[in-house]
Ligand SMILES: O=C(O)c1ccc[n+]([C@@H]2O[C@H](COP(=O)([O-])O)[C@@H](O)[C@H]2O)c1
């Protein structure tokens with residue numbers, strides 16, 4: 001592995017078990033039925049472990065939206081043209097995309113990042129663009145590798161550094177998002193190589209692809225997986241062969257979550273593929289991740305199961321941009337409020353909760 005990447009990863013330490021134990025105990029004292037906030041309780045305990053502090057705060061939260069183009073779009077695997085990536089990315093900088101509206105409501109700061117959009121972007125002033133362009137889009141992986149190993153590593157390191165910047169600014173929670181026409185094709189190909197599964201069951205319609213397009217998309221992915229799989233020795237090889245700059249950067253964001261001890265919310269399908277790449281690069285990285293929703297893309301649930309992460313929301317969403325991750329933020333905030341401020345059994349003078357006995 002690349003020495004710089006190895007250096008970054010050497011800083012990772014496990015979540016703090018003591019803070020997690022204290023958090024579990026606190027939940028047990030809250031005057032409500034045991035475990036009745038389900039996964040929300042587990043997520044608050046997880047956050048306590050990541051932050052090494054049982055006093056959980058989610059005050060400062062940021063969404064990193066990685067924008068990039070994918071050469072594979074040339075093959076007719078998407079419903080819209082590649083130019084849409086740049087237009088939506090520019091709109092994000094003006095606060096005018098679905099996720100920007102949701103993030104405003106949820107109190108999340110938005111950071112659009114150009115990881116590799118096919119043209120230069122103009123920035124609006126609402127959420128200024130962060131320019132980390134690796135190249136003007138990847139290459140068409142049905143003809144040649146999408147990127148070089150060096151580009152894949154640089155994109156991963158960029159993701160790690162973005163988390164370093166959030167850490168320096170005092171962020172308590174990070175959310176992942178992406179924008180890139182064609183990135184469900186790259187994601188299905190990466191998922192098939194990681195899971196060693198037939199891409200048929202891992203490939204869906206992405207952003208509204210029609211029937212003829214779906215047949216084409218499946219064929220393109222199947223051929224690429226067959227061609228590249230013998231030469232893919234590690235995750236960097238997989239990213240170089242069929243990945244994207246958004247996927248590689250998001251992989252770095254998840255690794256960065258573990259390095260800088262900031263919980264990172266997954267979004268949908270693309271984000272879950274990056275999360276699995278990070279987990280494979282650094283096993284245990286998933287302990288720093290929080291699943292938000294289950295994408296309607298066919299691989300959405302499969303990837304979360306592989307990562308052993310429990311989502312908070314199932315709403316048939318598949319928009320991307322970080323919309324699912326943002327939808328989970330108010331839920332986590334509500335759970336954190338109950339955890340931090342709700343009376344205990346002792347406060348309200350009820351004997352500690354005992355489950356009712358089964359009627360005989
Ligand atoms: O997050 C998801 O689960 C998701 C599922 C399907 C599509 N998307 C979004 O749609 C775009 C990719 O779709 P496509 O068909 O161009 O590959 C990309 O910009 C994603 O943000 C996102």
Ligand SMILES: Cc1cc2nc[nH]c2cc1C
Pocket residue numbers: 080084088178179180207319320321
């Ligand atoms: C309009 C549009 C917005 C998106 N946001 C994320 N992916 C997208 C794809 C399209 C086509």
